[in-house]
Amino acid sequence: MLISEFTPKQFAISVLVTAMLAGCASAPKKPSAPPPVVTKPTSVKPKLTQASPPTYRVKAGETLYSISLRFDKDYRELARINDLDEKFTIYVDQQLRLDTADADTPVPNTVTATKPVITTNKPLVAKPLKDPKESVASTTTIKKPSETIIKNTPSVGSNVQATVKGGSLTWGWPVTGQLLKQFSREGVGSKGIDIAGKRGDIVKASADGVVVYAGEGLVGYGKLIILRHNDEYITAYAHNDRLIASEGQRVKIGQNIAELGSTGTDRDKLHFEIRYKGKPIDPLTILPN
Template sequence: MSKPLFFMTILLLAGCTAGPNFAPVVDLHSPPERTPENYVVQRGDTLYSIAFRYGLDYRGLASANGVRGGAPIFPGQTLRLVDNVVGNTAPVTSTITQASPPSVSTTPSAPKVSSAPSRSTPVQKKSTVASNMPKPVPESFTGEWVWPVKGKLLRGFSASQFAHKGIDIAGNMEQPVSAAADGVVVYAGSGLVGYGKLLIVKHNERYLSAYAHNNRLLVKEGDQVKQGKVIARMGDTGTDGVKLHFEIRKDGKPVDPVALLPKEGSR
């Protein structure tokens, strides 16, 4: 048998035996992640973004780690990824391991006499401390939602093991993205793999909404937003085309946004 014919035979046999065993397609919108026992806080993380990433209630995560009263979290800190029952008032023995926060001395020191030019002490950058857990929440949230953008529904919510945790809406580059309800921005960044430039808005103690793949973010963490306010511009960051990936979380768990949004509003 000639060499060309031999190699062609091998290729044909390989094709026949390969069958339908194709590599699984990873959903960029909700990359599958096994929840570890612990998580080391990274720069830019908030309790909200960590809870969102692993499908936890941020209140339970805070309770499990003894984070109360606005205490900040720090890069290098280790959190237990436990979703404690909300409302549990029993004392929590914290197992947090954290990098020491910048210390501030309250005792004035005597001035030093030196002929050398004085140099100001460098200020610790605020970005070294991750955002605090509690945020003020508007009291105007009524439970009514509006569509964040107008566009064709490309992909719906999947309840099967939360394979697709929200909905995808088609649109154009730089199309305005609006807040679906009154709230406060609790995360603005691109630290969650598969979501691109992401905003998370807290509406009350139970509901969060998320807006992913934006080209530009127009609000920052801590900003109060009104329903219908333009908070971002649509883009294709972290995905394969221009679209908005929109999620609603209740008590940390994804719910179908279409069930809460008005019937009119999409096309």
Template sequence: MSFAFKSIVILFLMVFISGCINPQAVNQYTDNRGSYLVKRSDTLYSIAWRYGLDYRELAQWNQIAVDATIYPGQRLILIRPSSSELPTQSNQPREQSSQSFEDSADTAGNSQQSASVSAFQGNDPRSWLWPTEGRLISTFSAKQLDRRGIDIGGKLGQPVVAVADGKVVYSGNGLAGYGNLIIIKHSDTYLSAYAYGQQRLVEEGTTVEAGKVIAKMGNLKTSTARLHFQIRKNGKPVDPLRFLPER
């Protein structure tokens, strides 16, 4: 099987399993060799999230650091390349000081954030908090694309909190189907995501403690307010109820 054909097949599978993706947006920013054209507000984490990838592998395939700056118009590959097809130096970011094009934190700020993130490495998911109050109205299913997390019903505008200490690696509304979305990195292994928000209250690069209010609950897709909450382990969705305390 040729690399080009294999690339097409793998890209199709990634789009199929990712769920909640606008096909028009996928066609606009991807090509038939399994690459992605970075657009404004993208981060390495949001791109990895969109395609169900481990952000560390995505960085490795493109020969960039996980905290590298990425720029609109930069092309990233989405599949593991052969050794002869690794990105050239021209694909490297101009500097590696921040997470996204819009993040302009200075060197001192980055050093402080790096130190904070290193403290999260031992974060134990068994001690995580619930992200909001309310009734569980939808559970996780690995077989259904629109149930890669859980939905918690509540009141419009009620607080949504970080489930554990971490760093905000995405805060935006650029991922189709998620509305206002916040992604928090808790360790090299675990990420959590909070979608359908009415309002985002934290910016990318912010370090947060467990219980900090990060968003207000919204009502995307439905007439009733709800939070869509996901946990990803090494880039793959896992059942949040395995990690949240019983209540």
């Protein structure tokens, strides 16, 4: 059909439809909605160590030294802020101040003690060991542990002694065996070193000192021996099967103080710590190579 055959009405309708189609084709598309914003919660890693409480109530069997070990405190500072006597005498249920910031405010004590329940610094009188033969430092190398020890770990322990630089202490290894775990300031149970052994292996004093704690009242340490060597250094020997030395006993370097075991842990080993002014230090920096 020729265009001349369109009537005026048909022509007008054709123009209108064409205009509408062109308008639809040129109409802008609506912008798509932006993707939803999802805010993920920030991951906060839990602290591996907890701050010590401002005060602590003494439990049966504890000494000032075991409490200072638990909270990484200097026992001399605890004695000072709690106004303890020169023997560091404390009592069951006594509330000890741990935070020096509270030292000016007395802590109320509800305990009326007529006689000391715990004496943490008994007179330094040397006592004979249960077996006199055990009081002599042995020069025999302790047998190596079984093949269940983790491979490719260094063997530590020696009869060689070393003098601490700038001090008068002479140090030796408490046991001989494979090093299972090294020192770390982070985490639980890493404030010293773990040395493998067999149940009954002899644990020796690492330096001259006095036994200031012998018991199993400190959670996670099993049967524990703590030695005070001078005003600055103490050592801890944990997870023993049997304690040979007793509180108040003076011991020499290399003297038998315990038998290695697995109390408070999952295998036979010695957990050994050295504290300097209450703070843990790496024993490998002190013990002879």
